[in-house]
Amino acid sequence: MNNTIGDTFYTRILNYSKKLKSNILLLRTPMVSNTIGVALRHRGPDWSGIYQHGDNYLAHERLAIVDPDSGDQPLFNEDKTISVTVNGEIYNHEELRKGLKNHKFRTGSDCDVISHLYEEHGENFVDMLDGVFSFVLLDTKDNSFMVARDAIGVTSLYIGWGLDGSVWISSEMKGLHEECEHFEVFPPGHLYSSKSGGFKQWYNPPWYNESVPSTPYEPLAVRRAFEDAVTKRLMSDVPFGVLLSGGLDSSLVASITARHLAGTKAAKRWGSQLHSFCVGLEGSPDLKAGKEVADYLGTLHHEFHFTVQDGIDAVEDVIYHVETYDVTTIRASTPMFLMSRKIKSLGVKMVLSGEGSDEIFGGYLYFHKAPNKQEFHQETCRKIKALHKYDCLRANKATSAFGLEARIPFLDKEFINTVMSLDPESKMIKPEEGRIEKWVLRRAFDDEERPYLPKHILYRQKEQFSDGVGYSWIDGLKSHAAENVNDKMMSNAAHIFPHNTPLTKEAYYYRMIFERFFPQNSARLTVPGGATVACSTAKAVEWDANWSNNMDPSGRAAIGVHLSAYDGNSKVAVSLPPLKTVEDMPMMMGQGVVIQT
Numbered sequence: 001m002n003n004t005i006g007d008t009f010y011t012r013i014l015n016y017s018k019k020l021k022s023n024i025l026l027l028r029t030p031m032v033s034n035t036i037g038v039a040l041r042h043r044g045p046d047w048s049g050i051y052q053h054g055d056n057y058l059a060h061e062r063l064a065i066v067d068p069d070s071g072d073q074p075l076f077n078e079d080k081t082i083s084v085t086v087n088g089e090i091y092n093h094e095e096l097r098k099g100l101k102n103h104k105f106r107t108g109s110d111c112d113v114i115s116h117l118y119e120e121h122g123e124n125f126v127d128m129l130d131g132v133f134s135f136v137l138l139d140t141k142d143n144s145f146m147v148a149r150d151a152i153g154v155t156s157l158y159i160g161w162g163l164d165g166s167v168w169i170s171s172e173m174k175g176l177h178e179e180c181e182h183f184e185v186f187p188p189g190h191l192y193s194s195k196s197g198g199f200k201q202w203y204n205p206p207w208y209n210e211s212v213p214s215t216p217y218e219p220l221a222v223r224r225a226f227e228d229a230v231t232k233r234l235m236s237d238v239p240f241g242v243l244l245s246g247g248l249d250s251s252l253v254a255s256i257t258a259r260h261l262a263g264t265k266a267a268k269r270w271g272s273q274l275h276s277f278c279v280g281l282e283g284s285p286d287l288k289a290g291k292e293v294a295d296y297l298g299t300l301h302h303e304f305h306f307t308v309q310d311g312i313d314a315v316e317d318v319i320y321h322v323e324t325y326d327v328t329t330i331r332a333s334t335p336m337f338l339m340s341r342k343i344k345s346l347g348v349k350m351v352l353s354g355e356g357s358d359e360i361f362g363g364y365l366y367f368h369k370a371p372n373k374q375e376f377h378q379e380t381c382r383k384i385k386a387l388h389k390y391d392c393l394r395a396n397k398a399t400s401a402f403g404l405e406a407r408i409p410f411l412d413k414e415f416i417n418t419v420m421s422l423d424p425e426s427k428m429i430k431p432e433e434g435r436i437e438k439w440v441l442r443r444a445f446d447d448e449e450r451p452y453l454p455k456h457i458l459y460r461q462k463e464q465f466s467d468g469v470g471y472s473w474i475d476g477l478k479s480h481a482a483e484n485v486n487d488k489m490m491s492n493a494a495h496i497f498p499h500n501t502p503l504t505k506e507a508y509y510y511r512m513i514f515e516r517f518f519p520q521n522s523a524r525l526t527v528p529g530g531a532t533v534a535c536s537t538a539k540a541v542e543w544d545a546n547w548s549n550n551m552d553p554s555g556r557a558a559i560g561v562h563l564s565a566y567d568g569n570s571k572v573a574v575s576l577p578p579l580k581t582v583e584d585m586p587m588m589m590g591q592g593v594v595i596q597t
Helices: 030-043 093-098 110-121 219-232 248-263 265-270 285-297 308-322 327-345 357-361 365-369 373-385 391-400 413-420 439-444 471-484 487-491 505-517 521-525 539-543 545-549
Strands: 008-015 023-025 047-053 056-062 082-090 131-139 144-149 158-161 166-170 182-185 190-193 198-201 240-243 275-280 300-305 350-352 405-407
Touching: 030 056, 047 082, 056 082, 056 131, 082 110, 093 110, 110 131, 182 521, 219 248, 219 413, 219 439, 240 248, 248 265, 248 285, 248 350, 248 357, 248 439, 275 285, 275 327, 285 300, 300 327, 308 327, 308 391, 308 471, 308 505, 327 391, 327 471, 327 505, 357 373, 357 413, 357 439, 365 539, 373 413, 373 539, 391 405, 471 505, 487 505, 505 521, 539 545
Parallel strands: 240 275, 240 350, 275 300, 350 405
Antiparallel strands: 008 023, 008 056, 008 166, 047 056, 082 131, 131 144, 144 190, 158 166, 158 182, 190 198
16 A cells, blocks of 8 residues: 555546547645545545646545655656555555566655556556555646556545536545535446546456356465465554454454564564454443453453444444445444544554455355355355445445554455355355354364464354444444434335435434435435345345345344344344254354254
8 A cells, every 4th residue: 555544535637628638637726625635634644745737636645554754645756747646555565666677766655666557557557456545647748547446445436527527536425525516436446547538447357257166165275365365464664453353254363463463564663462452332242252362362452332322422423434324334334433533542553354254255144045056156246346335335434534544354356366266165054064154264264283263263153243242232223213213204215215215214314314414416326225134135135035024234134043133023132042063063153053952
């Protein structure tokens, strides 16, 4: 990444077709650009950079992680004919520098390679970058520009168009929504070129067409690929830590980080004891499990408690920062938002987090009902392609609200390719064979000689973040929404909100707040909709006829799967009977589903 975390930029590109017959970059005037920069300064509080070339402006708000001394942006090539603003990290920058021997670099920033790669390869270099990024590159030699976003959309990015022919690029919607007649999410894995005048997909791996792969499952191959994904993300010149809920995904990230921390630059400068962070209501599942894993790994653990009222009080700020009205995203973003503020107050600028695992492994509880391996695989493909609208959006913006960066090892490009090439039969959930959700990941790290985690943590049931912080959190949100949205309002919902009409009082409550901050039609179109149960896509709802009567994104909506599932009629959480042990493997909290006593 450019040495920063949470770097954020925005750009306005104006087409002077009568004078130049080409697009050029523009940010109006320095005064106006500074005003918009303030709107995004939370993402990058360490430094502000602005570059002007004629009528062209690039602006950047920096959160410095790598090379904090010299990596201010925009970045330039040797003669400053090419300028770049970047949000992200380029993990293979040292290797790329070796292939650019005839180039001189101005900084030690990992993103400094981008302008030089462009000089060598033109616009066809993006797939060479191993990392996550959004960038705008201006070539002043011909007044052309290009914009690109990382493969999965870990970094946030929007594009907009003004009535005057201008084009705007911003890390967040609030940087352009008042200036554009139309704006939309910049698609992940794509680049936009002024030379061609449109988008081009640069990321097109074999799994993208959703055809069923056939590579046999090799536990050690999965283990090695994920360890590589974690260790490359330890690139930092500032203090960092891990988010640790005590679930499988965050616990594996923490375990691998703890094993490799000692050899990093950050450890030599800031100490080799890993800091871990957990948030939850008093007595929540995550707090208990997180503390147990932290004790096992020997991390310096920080617990942050919040009350339901704390969360409710923060909901408006969360919707403003995360820029969504999606119910499950807001439920999960609020605890993460509160925790990020606490983490930043401790002087930490970067954290590793566990998002993405459930999408690539089929870890959500509703995958128990996948009818066959083809449906299973295609659902994982759909979930990965939509991540930028949900978990990536949450992880990026809930943390960036306080100048904190979240790095997501499970969404490493090479790791995804490894896992998505596996025959999906190996991922299928088969309780009668002792194979629970994400069995291939659990098995890969089930090391008897040098355990990564305690066995019962390694096989703990999936808890969605909004559930794991405490079940009363969601119940409290629903009660609060019911106090603010009456039946008459709901009866007119389809007339007030014809697009993505809210079907519950909770959804209506969030939508009212969102529309107050972002009233444009373009804004509401950036948020996904459709039927869902336990975070499924609309297609997967068809797997179980009972789910159509219990449409809720909570994992507890997976009736017959989650041990504290909602009752199918009353939607009150009920407990399922305890489960047997299968082949001496502990079946935690309802993982076995079928094998009930």
